[in-house]
Amino acid sequence: MQSRVTISGNIVSELSEKIPSNIIALNELIKNAYDAGAPSVEVSLDSTKKKLIIKDTGEGMNKSDIDTLFHISNSNKIYGSLNKKYNRYVQGSKGLGFLSVFKFGHKVQWETKKDKGYRFSLDYDSLVGQYDISECVIELIEDDSIEKGTKIEISIDDYNMNSLLDYFKEEKNYKKILNAFDDDTFDINIKIDGIVYKSSSSIKLLDNAPDYRLYQVTYNNDDGKIKFLYNNFPIIEEKFFVDSTRYKLGLELVIFQLPPHGKNKIDRLYLNPKNDLTPLMYVNCNLFNNYDMFDPNIMKNIKTDLVLNQMIGKIEIISADKAINFNSDRSQFLQNELTDEIKTVLQEINKKIQTVGSQHKKYLKEFKILTSSELPEECDTYTDVEQFRKFICSDFAFRELVEIERHNNKIKFALWGKEVWATIQGKTKTDSKGENKTGNGKTIPAIIRLNVNDYMKIQIPSEQIDLFSYIASVRNSKGEDVDKSKVKVKIDNKEVNNILPSITSTKKLNIEYSFLDSQTGLVIKNIILEFVVRMSDFSSGKTKPHLIMIPAAQNYTLNYNPYINKIVEQINQLDLKSYKEIIACCLRSLFEISLDAISKSTKYSNFFGNEKDFSKKVSMVIKYIKSNPKYQSEIATAAMIDYHSLGNILDESAYETGVSKAHLGAHKSMTYISEMDVDNLGNLIGLFLVLVNEMLNNSNIQ
Structure with missing residues (x-):
């Protein structure tokens, strides 16, 4: 004797109720098109004909796919896995996708074509009334005139039609459907009674209120760095490590300082x-309707002066972990260890971004960084532009990075594409007859005043340089301004015109x-121009060159000593004028650490033989590399x-001389070493670190 399992058609009704709203149901149908590799999908609502049509241009379905479609609660898909054919993350996995159609109406027709065209239909009332749904037969009609892809036509009932029409009246609602996927290879179009809305016409993130943008912030847990950009320039980096292999996290945010009612510009x-600004959250590229896991107002109850809640953008979570599950309306994760961890990480990175951004934001929006735009008359005697730095607000976080230029009695303070000017008051001028307006008739020292420092590094290949552009002003002994064309220019004691051709090799030029x-x-x-090869800065997020830079690609890494990078970062944080002595000692230490690494390596255990002299050891390394073209x-x-x-x-001689000065500076008297000597040592050690790194780690250097 046997019995058999009978499944009532009511199961369709009960499972359909797991889809709580028509918007979630619509998203499910769009997800089906996405999984089918469709480059586009169109959602069309015709209130006159009472039809809702979802049409995609994907791969379509064959007989086997249709059988799978109606195999309730069965799926061979793994949510979040990468479909390599389409380079998309799989969206469906529950085997309930087709039930979404019944959220809108009871009569549905499909047209689909993969290799052959098929048309078939279902009536919800008939399906629910089945005694045993497993015995339900769906008639497939072959029709090769059907276009490739899938078209679903639903006879929508009045309630759901009016509900959709009301929902789509609000711009924020239909735009979220248009942007349901963060994928440039997938277009979503919505047609409401003939009016078409396209995802391709969406405003790009950085095109939102650019005049009021404070920061652009990016993050991905692969490199573990929160990066702040201001006016498209990288300005801050903060480490934020996510210790998980179960998911990937990425952020792209824009933070604003908006005027009253400025929200309307977004x-x-x-x-x-609640009509508050918010970033959007995507899980495996599909919009996740959650607005509390990354709440822009998180700092309001912690410390109000650290609030940066005017933010938009996107948060991207990628995971194929089975623990990633959602509640019925896809607005919350189901709680478990993994989802709790993700929530905590999002809260902490949110607080970190707002805290760091708030601490550095002062003066950035208006760029009013000066204590006064009118400078006292005594400033006219300044010969070094660095003397004007004291007029920058002391609490401006990036004070030391501001570039200063002098143009006669005008001083320009510039940083990251922004600039502000100050004027020296009471500067001596001449009248229409060219006479000194001070009236004292005294002869004063003539002067050539430059708007640059007397020692500059320029990367090769350089552009042509107008050497006159470095002249701020020229004044004769009567106090009269002299035209720049009256100034002679010499390079290494040879008279030249004012245009310096492009330089393609390393060299130093003495400009007179x-x-x-x-x-x-x-x-x-006089000034000295040193032309150097392209440099990679050890410390990111800074635009002002540091003392130690390496001639290498930006992503080049040193790994022969665990402390080498940290030492370099700390040296680069010191001001050369204030900490010259400490820096000289530290530079010598870098040479010593590197030489010690060579001596202790099995590869070069007897490299230095009996040589004890520090400078000669450094010279031996240079000679070793230079003597072998292959190395x-x-x-x-x-x-x-x-x-x-x-x-x-x-x-070799430059290294031996430079290192000898470091030796004197560190162990004898600092009067033997100048700022220029220390700066030169910074250049030398930058290359030396690369040489040692390659000697120890490159198998082709024996």
């Missing part, structure tokens, strides 16, 4: 149900400016340095 896509005053004679001003080529390739440029800067 795309309404980024409004939550001079003019002959009719009363006081010759006036001379030099390996280093040039690994560090992305031009081979000939590398040869030019592998100068």
Whole structure:
């Protein structure tokens, strides 16, 4: 005797109730199109014909796929896994997707074509009334005139039609459907009674209120760094490590300082149900309707002066972990260890972003960084532009990075594409006859005043340089301004015109400016231009060059000593003028650590033999690389340095001389070493670290 399982048609009704709203149901149908590899899907609502049509251009279904569609609660898909054919994360996995159609109406027709065209239909009332649903037969009609893809036509009932029409009246609602997927390969179009809305016409994130943008913030847990950009320049990096292999996290945010009612300048896509600005959260590229896991107002109850809640953008979570599950309306994760961890991480990174951003935001919006735009008359005697730095607000977080230029009695303070000017008051001027307006008739020193420092580094290949552009002003002994064209320019004692051709190799040039005053004679001003190979800064997020930079690609890493990078970062945080002595000692330590690493390696255990002299050991390393073209080529390739440029800067005598000065500075008297000497040592150690790193880690260097 046997019995059999009978499944009543009521199961369809009960399972349909797991889909709580028509918006969730619509998202499910769009997800089906996405999983089918469709480049586009159109959702069309016709209130006159009372039809809701979802049409995609995906791969369509064959007989086997249709059988799978109606195999209730069965699926061979793994949610969140990568479909390599379409390079998309799989969305469906419950085997309940087709039930979404019954959220809108009871009569549904499908047209689909993969290899053959099929048309079939279902009546909800008939299906629910089945005594045993497993015995239900669906008639498939072959029709090869059907277009490739899938078209679902639903006879929508009045309630759901009016509900959808009301929902789509609000811009923030239909835009969330249009942006249901964070994927440029998938277009969503909505047609409401003939009016078409397209996802392709959505406003790009960075096009929202650019005049009021404070920061752009990015993060991905692969590199573990929160990166702040201001005016498209990287300005801050903060480490934030996520210790998990079960998911990936990425953020792209824009933070604003908006005026009253400024919210109206932002795309309404980024409004939550309370009409507050919010980033959007995506899980495996599909919009997750959650607005509390990353709440922009999180700091309001912690510390109000650290609030940066005017933010929009996207948060992306990627995971194929089975623990990733949602409640029925897809607005919350089901609680478990993994989802609790994700919630905690999102809260902490949110607080970190707002705290760090708030601590650095002062003066950035209006860029009013000066204590005064009118400078006292005594500033006219300043010969070094650094003397004007004291007029920058002391609490401006980026005070030391501001670039200062002088243009006669105008001083420009510039940073990250922003600038502000100050004027020196009471500067001596001449009247229409060219006479000194001070009226005292005294002869004063003639002067050439430059708007740059007297020592500059320029990366090669350089552009042509107008050397006159470095002149702020020229004044004769009568206090009269002198035209720049009257100034002679010499390079290494050879008179030239004011245009310096592009420089393609490393070198130092001594630039001399001079003019002959009719009363006081010759006036001379010198600067040195050092042309260096492309440099990679050890510390990211800074635009002002640091003392130690390496001639290498930006992602080049040193790994022969666990402390080397930290030491370099700390040196680069010190001001050369204030900490010259400490820096000199630290630079010597970097050489010593590197030499010690060579001596202790099995590869070079007897490299230095009986040599004890510190400077000569450094010179031996330079000679070892320079004497072997193959080794030099390996280093040039690994560090992305031009081979000939590398040869030019592998100068044994320069290293021996420079390191000798570091030795004196560290162990005898600091009067033997100048700021320029320390700066030169910074250049030398940058390359030396690369040489040692390649010697120890490159198998082609024996």
